[in-house]
Amino acid sequence: MAAELTIGEFSRISRLSVKTLRHYHEWGVLEPAAVDPHSGYRYYATEQVPTAQTIRRFRDLEMPIEQVKAVLAAPDPASREAFIAAHLERMEQQLARTQEAVASLRGLLEGRGLTPQITYVEIPPQTALAITATIDRDGIEDWWRGAFAELYAAKATVAGPPSGFYAHELFEDEAGEATVYLPVDPLTEDPRATILPSRRLATLRHDGPHTDLDLAYGALGTHVAERGVGAPGPVHERYVVSVLDDAAPADWVTEIGWPIAGDP
Amino acid sequence: MAAELTIGEFSRISRLSVKTLRHYHEWGVLEPAAVDPHSGYRYYATEQVPTAQTIRRFRDLEMPIEQVKAVLAAPDPASREAFIAAHLERMEQQLARTQEAVASLRGLLEGRGLTPQITYVEIPPQTALAITATIDRDGIEDWWRGAFAELYAAKATVAGPPSGFYAHELFEDEAGEATVYLPVDPLTEDPRATILPSRRLATLRHDGPHTDLDLAYGALGTHVAERGVGAPGPVHERYVVSVLDDAAPADWVTEIGWPIAGDP
């Protein structure tokens, strides 16, 4: 009972444009039931309509084509479900970020100016378990979580909040070196323990989600630049309260530090 | 007190990448405070940091650059607010569509199969107020609302639900001819009244949001194709319950019609 349909007919029934159907053929997401080897004409079967509708919905959800292909190729319903669940979770995260951005934008436009409480500190040499990597800016969150999971898995006596430092290139060029560390008891026997050198920093405490961290960096960087006290080197972050404590973003407390030289 | 910053320094403070800053200069969204005419070096002022942060937030909300430029150029806070409100509304609409797509996808994957109740009808010639235009598929919704607003503003006696017909090219090529109409009393004196010719259609009733209209078209088109009774001509839609009645999408009722030839 399967009717062979030309691309135009299948387009009308599936509501995917002819261009889109050709594109899906090229990418192997939706192959025509038959292709005339002489004319190149594509022929579709009515049985392919539900597949087309499914693809359309995944694309409405902005799932990348390659992934749609993978989901459709998934043999069992369970792994399909896993794909979809993962995608929905990403979408929820994005929604949360959007809501944060809206709130933050309102604050900015209302000129909700924080008077930054900037403190100069000298951090003494510290014994710490550290992980360093060269990463991409968009891969940073996954890497960050993984690295701290690894550090907390070590059985050393923790001697301070989780922290990290990040090369400027990471923000200027979208990729650069990052280090996260956990201060530990100097007497630890973990062979991975290193001693971090001392640093002089201008620091600022930031309350709230990390979407707004740029505001803190703006205030701190402006302060340092206008006084001409900046020094080369990575910026520092101390995660006083964070996801690592299972806290909500609104409750996070982060201390950021900008390297300085000279006497303030 | 305004420090002159190189692009790299400004990038560190604003957390926008150097490439992005150059891009924003090129597009005129964020012009450097000064550009060295000899070397081409860009110099920024610390006063530009809040602007950079604002741009970043608008971009996080996926506002197109051109529009960000327009918002920033808006002279008074009121028109700024209007821009933002309009953008937020679009985002909410998209969120609603996303939620519909998720629900619809789950239904599809669970194989929630509707047994389509297809009816063959012959619509007699009708007197109607009609508006025809050649439109883009993504401009269709705005046009549709505007056209019906215009039709309802006429003071003729309405004799049936609002309806429309749509050339296949609109779906195959993303652009084509569309007509919406309001059946009216044949004795109307409105000079714009026309008589629509009779049509033979296979029809199917669809309940719910228009995101799912493609499912109905899939069922109807498959039915027509498998029986080989299709005829050329546009598809028809009757909006029995719709936005025009201030109903929620879940309560909408739409009848779709596919042109047929021959005796079923």
Place this chain on the structure above:
DNA sequence: TTGCTCCTCACGTCACGTGAGGTGGC
């Protein structure tokens, strides 16, 4: 002076849409 920073092209990305120019099918 050296090495770092900055510069301008030119091209890639992603999922198609937009023509141009040409051929096949009924």
Place this chain on the structure above:
DNA sequence: TTGCTCCTCACGTCACGTGAGGTGGC
């Protein structure tokens, strides 16, 4: 046979990112 449908390039979109190759500034 005519006109409609289908075909394959090649290029455009949007907001940047990715090099390449070269110059300026301290």
